[in-house]
Amino acid sequence: MGKLARDGGYDAIVVGSGISGGWAAKELTEKGLSVLLLERGKPITHGIDYIGEHQPPWERANMGLRPRDLYDSEYPIQSTSYAFDETTRHFWNNDAENPYDFREDKPFHWLRTDVVGGRSLLWARQSYRWSDLDFEANQREGIAIDWPIRYRDIAPWYSYVERFVGVSGDVQGLPELPDGEFQKPMEMNVVEKHVAKKISNAFPGRKMFIGRVATLTEPLHGRAPCHYCGPCHRGCSGGSYFSSLSSTLPAAESTGNLSLMANSLVESLEYDAASQKVTGVRTIDTKTKEKNVYRSRLVFLCASTIGSTQILLNSFADGEDRSFANDSDALGRYMMDHTYKAGARGIIPGFEEYYPYGYRPNGIYIPRFRNLSGDEGLGFSRGYGYQGGAGRIGWGERLKKPGFGADFKRELRIPGPWYMSLGGFGEILPYAENTMRLHPKKQDRFGIPQVTFKFEFGENERRHRKDLVEQGVKMLEAAGASQIQSYNDEMIGGAAIHEMGTARMGRDPRESVVNEYNQVHAAENVFVTDGACMTSASCVNPSLTYMALTARAADYAVKRLQAGDI
Amino acid sequence: MNRREILKLLSISLGASLTPSIEAAALSFKPKANKLEGSWTHDQREITHICAELIMPQTETPSALQVGVGDFIDFVVNSWFTKEERKKFLRGLDEINRLSRKKYENVFLSLSEAERIELLNQIEANGSENRPSRKDKLAYSSFLKLKELTVVGYYTSEIGLRAERAYVPMPGKYDGFFRFDQVGKQWAS
Numbered sequence: 001m002g003k004l005a006r007d008g009g010y011d012a013i014v015v016g017s018g019i020s021g022g023w024a025a026k027e028l029t030e031k032g033l034s035v036l037l038l039e040r041g042k043p044i045t046h047g048i049d050y051i052g053e054h055q056p057p058w059e060r061a062n063m064g065l066r067p068r069d070l071y072d073s074e075y076p077i078q079s080t081s082y083a084f085d086e087t088t089r090h091f092w093n094n095d096a097e098n099p100y101d102f103r104e105d106k107p108f109h110w111l112r113t114d115v116v117g118g119r120s121l122l123w124a125r126q127s128y129r130w131s132d133l134d135f136e137a138n139q140r141e142g143i144a145i146d147w148p149i150r151y152r153d154i155a156p157w158y159s160y161v162e163r164f165v166g167v168s169g170d171v172q173g174l175p176e177l178p179d180g181e182f183q184k185p186m187e188m189n190v191v192e193k194h195v196a197k198k199i200s201n202a203f204p205g206r207k208m209f210i211g212r213v214a215t216l217t218e219p220l221h222g223r224a225p226c227h228y229c230g231p232c233h234r235g236c237s238g239g240s241y242f243s244s245l246s247s248t249l250p251a252a253e254s255t256g257n258l259s260l261m262a263n264s265l266v267e268s269l270e271y272d273a274a275s276q277k278v279t280g281v282r283t284i285d286t287k288t289k290e291k292n293v294y295r296s297r298l299v300f301l302c303a304s305t306i307g308s309t310q311i312l313l314n315s316f317a318d319g320e321d322r323s324f325a326n327d328s329d330a331l332g333r334y335m336m337d338h339t340y341k342a343g344a345r346g347i348i349p350g351f352e353e354y355y356p357y358g359y360r361p362n363g364i365y366i367p368r369f370r371n372l373s374g375d376e377g378l379g380f381s382r383g384y385g386y387q388g389g390a391g392r393i394g395w396g397e398r399l400k401k402p403g404f405g406a407d408f409k410r411e412l413r414i415p416g417p418w419y420m421s422l423g424g425f426g427e428i429l430p431y432a433e434n435t436m437r438l439h440p441k442k443q444d445r446f447g448i449p450q451v452t453f454k455f456e457f458g459e460n461e462r463r464h465r466k467d468l469v470e471q472g473v474k475m476l477e478a479a480g481a482s483q484i485q486s487y488n489d490e491m492i493g494g495a496a497i498h499e500m501g502t503a504r505m506g507r508d509p510r511e512s513v514v515n516e517y518n519q520v521h522a523a524e525n526v527f528v529t530d531g532a533c534m535t536s537a538s539c540v541n542p543s544l545t546y547m548a549l550t551a552r553a554a555d556y557a558v559k560r561l562q563a564g565d566i
Numbered sequence: 567m568n569r570r571e572i573l574k575l576l577s578i579s580l581g582a583s584l585t586p587s588i589e590a591a592a593l594s595f596k597p598k599a600n601k602l603e604g605s606w607t608h609d610q611r612e613i614t615h616i617c618a619e620l621i622m623p624q625t626e627t628p629s630a631l632q633v634g635v636g637d638f639i640d641f642v643v644n645s646w647f648t649k650e651e652r653k654k655f656l657r658g659l660d661e662i663n664r665l666s667r668k669k670y671e672n673v674f675l676s677l678s679e680a681e682r683i684e685l686l687n688q689i690e691a692n693g694s695e696n697r698p699s700r701k702d703k704l705a706y707s708s709f710l711k712l713k714e715l716t717v718v719g720y721y722t723s724e725i726g727l728r729a730e731r732a733y734v735p736m737p738g739k740y741d742g743f744f745r746f747d748q749v750g751k752q753w754a755s
Binding site for chain 1: 625638686687713731733734739740744751
């Protein structure tokens with residue numbers, strides 16, 4: 001345990017140990033603050049608890065097959081993720097134990113972990129900077145409210161976190177997708193390079209390049225470069241991909257200023273209306289149900305978009321029945337995600353003498369090319385980017401054809417043809433009607449009101465998805481693909497696991513929850529630095545931005561604390 | 567077949583190159599009893615094992631049953647299939663038997679190997695036609711499922727995976743221009 005502040009409390013309490021909370025803990029402890037880090041999930045140890053890491057197929061539980069009854073009864077939501085199986089189940093939330101509410105005809109998927117390190121263990125690690133195309137979008141289009149910050153405010157903090165995270169990628173010089181402080185890029189394979197050339201020839205202005213990924217290609221702070229074993233989400237004891245467990249938490253612990261308490265669910269904040277400050281953090285021990293109040297001068301809410309807003313919604317001043325942080329009525333509104341599960345794939349003929357070596361934990365990226373210099377009259381605003389890659393189809397292809405016996409067995413050794421896939425991630429606009437609320441009656445096993453979601457996609461999302469599917473097909477055609485299949489699956493809120501908004505950032509306390517430094521308007525000693533603060537969604541993966549905003553907010557908070565302003 | 571016999575077969579088929587871990591895996595290979603008595607008949611189970619052996623026979627590498635695919639099929643049918651999946655699968659096996667009696671006036675288990683292969687080829691041909699009859703489809707879908715279970719079971723067994731695939735759990739690098747003839751098999755990790 002780290003040291004206690006002299007008055008018996010802590011300098012700061014950080015709620016949540018995921019990608020944002022890890023950064024808050026690191027920055028605040030390195031600046032000399034005593035920090036209590038509260039995590040509702042189970043304690044796990046880097047390396048030790050990665051039980052699926054490098055596990056050979058023949059040692060897999062249940063003969064490698066999904067225990068479907070268990071998944072259906074206890075993990076119906078979590079098991080929809082590609083990263084959920086018996087090698088990772090111990091990281092995930094149990095849906096049966098931790099229910100939430102949504103309308104049956106409008107499903108919302110809340111994918112969440114239940115361990116120290118949070119979703120930083122399981123994230124897909126794609127790391128892209130926002131640009132002013134994103135920060136200015138709301139203002140330019142008169143949608144929702146303007147961001148109070150611009151790229152120049154966050155750019156140095158992107159650099160700051162990238163240098164510690166370790167992002168591999170290559171420099172492209174695109175204003176709409178600023179370059180970062182990159183380690184050397186991973187490589188595109190032979191077919192990806194072919195497709196990239198065909199796309200830029202056929203569509204001037206469109207580029208396809210290797211993904212920017214928080215996976216090391218060079219050693220960094222004692223973490224090893226990637227050894228290309230493949231399934232990062234099982235955990236990496238070499239720390240090759242960035243997670244709280246591999247990176248920020250060890251840094252915070254090494255200061256001697258960190259106290260980490262797992263199994264500690266935050267119920268609400270204790271708010272003093274007179275001083276307009278939060279005076280305590282109310283917790284419930286998830287094992288014993290024992291309740292406690294912890295005190296600190298600063299509170300950083302990094303419990304995830306939904307988790308942080310749930311805490312704020314459940315926190316009232318004495319005698320009030322409404323959140324202290326919701327004078328604006330924006331709290332719980334303007335929920336966003338990215339559109340997901342739409343795109344195209346096809347067969348790329350030829351190249352059959354090539355068969356990539358190694359399991360690269362990264363794919364390609366095609367950055368947004370729509371509406372870059374204003375409304376292009378496409379019938380939708382903003383845009384989308386593609387992620388995907390090329391590879392050879394496995395033995396499933398041979399299995400489908402008739403034949404068995406010695407020849408069949410031998411033919412199974414030969415990989416199928418090359419495929420190329422392009423999957424879109426599109427920007428969802430911030431709608432006031434897309435909400436998370438506390439359910440008036442339903443409670444969880446700790447007596448905390450359950451979250452209830454109301455989430456719908458708008459016409460803008462349907463239109464950009466139609467366009468991204470069409471353009472995906474066209475680019476594959478230009479690349480010479482055959483048997484092109486497009487897909488545009490059911491749209492489910494939360495499914496991209498990029499949920500954002502619900503405690504948005506803005507200049508005016510009458511229409512936003514936090515200010516330009518993620519400081520809650522109604523409580524100057526509380527900062528919300530995870531996805532809840534997002535005022536719009538961009539179409540790029542958001543985690544890098546949460547990290548940069550968290551480091552920036554921590555810097556600001558400590559300066560204000562030292563100046564005696566908080 | 568007991569595990570000593572399997573080991574003997576393996577040392578023939580793989581030369582004398584049994585690594586200690588393969589040997590350990592082979593020694594720890596314990597054919598389990600049919601756990602859910604009554605969920606399928608002895609004959610139905612026997613059909614699946616015989617088909618597995620025809621789907622991936624012994625070549626320069628071991629056969630399906632030698633690497634433990636029988637155990638895998640037993641597990642899937644007994645413990646993993648839903649009731650409906652099992653019912654449909656077993657009806658398909660019964661249909662294979664019915665087709666056998668129709669063609670050879672003999673049950674599948676009494677056919678010669680050549681007859682079995684001929685019948686299964688016919689089932690695949692009829693089943694993959696444009697509009698197969700309901701019964702042809704039933705037999706075909708169970709045989710297709712058996713092919714899948716055989717391949718999955720083979721590729722998830724240590725011996726089978728090491729024999730038929732290039733098991734490289736720690737590649738150490740990525741090479742997007744690697745040439746297939748340098749490995750000649752599909753990767754596995």
